[in-house]
Amino acid sequence: MKSDNLVAIDLEVSSSCNAVCPVCIRRQSGELADFEQQMRTLDDVKRIFNGVAKQIQHIQLCGNYGDPMTCAEILPICEWFKKQNPYMSIRISTNGGIGKPDHYRQLGKLGVELIFGVDGASNEILELHRVNVRYDRVLRNMKEYYSENTSVHDEWQYIVFDENKCDLLNAVKQAKQLGVHTFYIRYPNGFNESDRNIPVYNFGGKFTHFLTPVTDEFKPWLDQHFNLKQQHTYDHLVKALEEVKTVYNEKIHTGDIPSKYTPDNPIPYDGITLFDTTLDEHMIDHISKVDSQECYSLNWHEHTNFKNEILNVFVSHDNYVYPCCMVGSAVSRAKQNDYDGQQGHINDLLNVITENNYDDFSVSNKSLKSVLDSGILHKTYYEHMKAGDPNSYCKLTCGKCTGSRSIYQMF
Numbered sequence: 001m002k003s004d005n006l007v008a009i010d011l012e013v014s015s016s017c018n019a020v021c022p023v024c025i026r027r028q029s030g031e032l033a034d035f036e037q038q039m040r041t042l043d044d045v046k047r048i049f050n051g052v053a054k055q056i057q058h059i060q061l062c063g064n065y066g067d068p069m070t071c072a073e074i075l076p077i078c079e080w081f082k083k084q085n086p087y088m089s090i091r092i093s094t095n096g097g098i099g100k101p102d103h104y105r106q107l108g109k110l111g112v113e114l115i116f117g118v119d120g121a122s123n124e125i126l127e128l129h130r131v132n133v134r135y136d137r138v139l140r141n142m143k144e145y146y147s148e149n150t151s152v153h154d155e156w157q158y159i160v161f162d163e164n165k166c167d168l169l170n171a172v173k174q175a176k177q178l179g180v181h182t183f184y185i186r187y188p189n190g191f192n193e194s195d196r197n198i199p200v201y202n203f204g205g206k207f208t209h210f211l212t213p214v215t216d217e218f219k220p221w222l223d224q225h226f227n228l229k230q231q232h233t234y235d236h237l238v239k240a241l242e243e244v245k246t247v248y249n250e251k252i253h254t255g256d257i258p259s260k261y262t263p264d265n266p267i268p269y270d271g272i273t274l275f276d277t278t279l280d281e282h283m284i285d286h287i288s289k290v291d292s293q294e295c296y297s298l299n300w301h302e303h304t305n306f307k308n309e310i311l312n313v314f315v316s317h318d319n320y321v322y323p324c325c326m327v328g329s330a331v332s333r334a335k336q337n338d339y340d341g342q343q344g345h346i347n348d349l350l351n352v353i354t355e356n357n358y359d360d361f362s363v364s365n366k367s368l369k370s371v372l373d374s375g376i377l378h379k380t381y382y383e384h385m386k387a388g389d390p391n392s393y394c395k396l397t398c399g400k401c402t403g404s405r406s407i408y409q410m411f
Contacts, residue, residue: 002309002311002372002373002375002377002378003051003052003368003369003372003373004055005309005310005311006052006055006056006311006312006313006368006372007055007056007057007058007300007310007311007312008056008057008058008059008060008300008310008311008312008313009049009056009058009059009060009312009313009314009315010059010060010062010312010313010314010315010324010325011059011060011061011062011314011315012038012040012061012062012063012064012065012066012068012314012315012316012317013039013040013045013061013066013068013071013074013077013317014038014039014040014063014065014066014067014068014070014071014317015036015037015038015039015063015065015066015317015318016037016039016066016067016070016071017063017065017066017067017070017095017098018067018070018095018097018098018132018133019067019095019097019130019131019132019133020131020132020201020202020203021129021130021131022129022131022198022199022200022201022211023188023189023198025064025065025329025332025333026065026066036317036318038317038318038319039066039070039071039072040071040073040077040317041073042073042076042077042080045077045080045081046080047367048315048319048363048367048368049084049367049368050367050369051367051369052367052368052369052372053081053084053085054084054085055085056081056084056085056088057085057087057088057089058088058089058090058091058300058312059081059088059089059090059091060091060092060093061074061077061078061090061091061092061093062093062325063093063317064316064317064325064328064329064332065317065332066317067093067094067095067098067099068092068093068094069092069094069096069098069099069103069104070098070099074092074099074103074107075103075106075107078090078092078107078110078112079110082110082111089113089153090110090111090112090113091112091113091114091115091153092107092112092113092114092115093115093117094114094115094116094117095116095117095118095130095133095138096114096116096117096118096133096137096138096141096142097130097133097134097135097137097138097141098133098137099141101140101141101144102144104141104142104144104145105144105145105147105148107145108144108145108146108147108148108149108150108151109148109149109150110150111150111151112151113151113153113154113155114145114151114154114155115154115155115157116138116142116154116155116156116157116180117130117157117159118130118135118138118142118156118157118158118171119158119159119160119161119164120135120164120167120171121135121167121170121171121173121174122135122167122170123135123136125163125164125166125167126138126164128161128163128164128200128209128211129159129161129164129200129211131200131201131202131203131208132202132203139174142178143178146178146179146180149179151181152181153181153182154180154181154182155180155181155182155183155184156171156175156180156182156183156184157184157185157186158171158183158184158185158186159185159186159187159188160185160186160187160214160222161188161211161212161213161214162211162212162213162214162215163209163210163211163212165214165218168185168241169238169241169242171183172234172237172238172241173234173238175234176234176238183226183234183237184226185222185226187213187214187219188211188213197210197211197212198210198211198212221244225237225240225241283344283345283392283396286396286399287392287395287396287399290395290399290400291400292304292399292400293385293388293390293394293395293398293399293400294398294399294400295323295385295390295394295398296312296324296398297311297312297313297314297323297324297381297382298310298311298323298381298382298385298386300312303398306382306385306386309382311372312324313368313372313377314327314328315363315368316328316332319362319363319364320358320361320362320363321361321362321363321368321371321372321377322361323377323381323382326397326398327349327381327393327394330346330349330393331349331350331353333346334346334347334349334350344392345391345392345393345395345396346393348391348392348393349391349392349393349394352380352381352391353380355380356376356379356380360374360376361376361377381394
């Protein structure tokens with residue numbers, strides 16, 4: 001049985017979210033995109049994971065579309081998974097600004113690992129990126145979680161922009177006070193060097209300000225002091241940030257609005273020709289440099305060893321099974337006609353699915369075990385990966401260049 005190899009799950013339990021982040025799949029220029037709204041119940045989870053729940057070692061409650069803490073039954077769902085396998089690790093990624101405070105406290109007591117995506121230590125700074133997320137609510141919920149937290153793998157993730165780097169020191173001090181085990185920074189995905197100004201919109205689709213990626217001269221400093229492998233202490237981080245305080249206290253700026261991104265002329269999202277798999281020269285050049293391939297889905301433990309199957313799959317909010325959330329996100333965006341320009345690698349991915357019956361990937365009326373045992377993921381993804389011929393989307397997303405650097409990161 002192919003389902004016997006399943007050890008890890010990425011699961012969307014809700015498509016709802018309180019935030020309006022600028023590059024989120026659920027938003028187009030601030031306005032809600034066209035997608036199916038879903039929220040899981042405990043009964044849904046029991047049906048989908050019937051026959052495989054006890055063998056799962058790790059589950060990530062994540063969200064391409066929604067924040068898991070918006071799910072009304074988030075607590076009983078986590079409690080049920082823990083009953084199936086007390087040794088199962090459960091992680092939840094959340095902005096921390098939504099959900100019942102008592103749920104946070106109970107999840108901490110249960111040992112659920114929370115990853116708080118908090119990009120500021122004040123309402124003013126946090127809402128530059130996490131639009132509509134209030135820091136006072138985040139702090140309230142974090143305090144509840146840490147009041148009885150039994151996990152040692154909780155995290156505070158801070159996505160750094162030029163406009164919010166001034167609040168890093170305050171965030172580090174707050175994390176230390178709360179007892180957060182790991183504080184780390186990330187750079188924003190989806191921001192190309194050519195897109196130095198990223199427009200941010202409110203719930204109503206009105207332009208409010210720009211965000212810009214951290215300038216190159218500060219990246220080496222950030223990488224040095226926020227290196228997860230080195231595990232710097234909070235005292236080290238506080239001292240380092242205080243030494244460069246004048247640099248990080250630059251005034252927030254919004255810059256000039258480029259003419260093509262004015263509020264009256266939002267970023268265009270033109271439709272694509274779904275089956276045109278032509279790649280542009282830029283993509284072809286990068287694919288030619290791939291010298292190794294990773295797949296976190298085929299082998300969750302050893303990402304480049306395709307001889308052993310240790311499966312990690314993604315179940316989307318609309319009940320489709322994909323090898324990973326990256327593939328799920330790409331398919332969802334294409335369904336929304338959310339891509340502009342030529343996206344041949346996405347169409348290559350869509351061809352893989354449409355050559356089969358799309359319902360074969362669905363757990364709407366069957367269990368995850370039956371989908372895996374049908375062999376549909378092996379036929380469409382894993383066999384090609386093992387043969388050294390993955391689709392171009394997988395090459396661009398998880399292909400490696402010069403043995404270490406992801407091709408995806410080179411865009």
